[in-house]
Amino acid sequence: MDLVEEETMETAEILRSSARIPEHVVYRTFVYETVVLNLQTGKYHGLNRTGGRMLELLEREPTVRDAAAKIAAEFGRPVTEVETDLCEFSSDLASRGLIVLTR
Amino acid sequence: MTPANAAGTAFGLGLDAVGFRPFDTLSPGGGARRVEVVLDDQESLLGVREASVRSSLVDRRFPSGRLMLQVEQVDGHGYWVAAPRYGRHLISADGRRIRSALPRVPELQWQRLFFAQVLPLAAALQGLEVLHASAVVLEGRALGFVAASGIGKTSLAVNLAAAGAELLTDDVLALDVSKARPTAFAGARLVNVAPHEYAALDAATRRRIGSVIGRTAKVHLRPVDARPNAPLAALYFLRRDSNRSGSVDIRVNDADDSRLVLGSGFITYLSEPRHLIAHLEAAGRIASAVPVFLVDVPGDRSSGEVAAAVAAHATSELA
Secondary structure (H helix, E strand, O other), rough: OOOHHHHHHHHHHHHEEEEEEOEEEEEEEEOOOOEEEEEEOEEEEEEEEEHHHHHHHHHHOOOHHHHHHHHHHHHHHOOOHHHHHHHHHHHHHHHHHEEEEEE | OOOOOOOEEEEEEEEEEEEOOOOOOOOEOOOOEEEEEEEEEEHHHHHEEEEEEEEEEEEEOOOOOOOOOOOEOOOOOOEEEEEEEEEEEEEEEOEEEEEEEEOOHHHHHHHHHHHHHHHHHHHHHHEEEEEEEEEEEEEEEEEEEEEOOOHHHHHHHHHOOOOOOOEOOOEEEEEOOOOOOOOOOOOOOOOOOOHHHHHHHHHHHHHHEEEEEEOOOOEEEEEEOOOOOOOEEEEEEEEEOOOOOOOOOOEEEOHHHHHHHHHEEEOOOOOHHHHHHHHHHHHHHHHHHHOOOEEEEOOOOOOHHHHHHHHHHHHHHHH
């Protein structure tokens, strides 16, 4: 298995996952941005409007793939492109403890 | 006069400090929040601290390793704030009671710790949003100036005061964000100015600003008048660029106002969820209620020139 296949599998796995915001994370959406607070680390994380909308849909939709479909429709972007971006975004949020991805 | 023989009420940073009237560096009372200040002896306070489980929040030291400032959370008692030769204080978790053990030093010395750390912490614990900012009142509206230490927020405030504004607070700005428009509270009547900035002021301006009550690495001034609280009209974030020359550039910042305000908190060590969430909510409220401006200051511009630019901007943009 080469690295490209590994990455593809990881992406597919994330797309099947559901994203949940853990209890130690709160976020607030303001006019121009969303600020996510990790109460365990005490760190605030800023998201631009697009990132904030992605987070909302990740929380709301059953799977990451469903969230990607909504975002693609809202922003008029190809679904495959959004899926790639959203997987990267989700992976980053998960690594910071801001969401939990479960299959 | 020492706190032991002077009872009364004094107001600063949105709190009525009841139980003593330290000098006259606080204005007459009248606030909605009270903090009781009780004088205690060092042994009692140290006994409470040492018998309790503690977690260190701030341990700031001089290059020699000597302790400069210590802040601890003390289980069951609140917060311990101490600095050798400046005093020891135990602030209750709700910010309503301060037990103080004061050293035998000139009053200004212990007051500096009290106003720079103890009272701001009590204000934050009582739910006020406390920013690292100086502020003036211009035409009835408060303008807050946020910057890292040494950038010139005090100098800007002093130069604006020299031009007719009222000094509201130096270095610590307490805000009540519970209403649609935040209220900015007067701070202690104590302003700490860099000696070269003070030397640059003419005699008439010095008289207008206040009297010198002490000198250390800074010149310590007591402003002439008790200042009113005022609605916050704008926050200016100062940045000094020593590589740039030219005019002072003031522009709207609307991309990440909340994060800018989040990053300007004065009490940064309160890490309990309720405090973190309150800070987040407050930053959002402030950013949505008042305009936030970035002030880029070239390295060759004086504080007087920055003050003139900010005054002109506030007059034209905040009308």
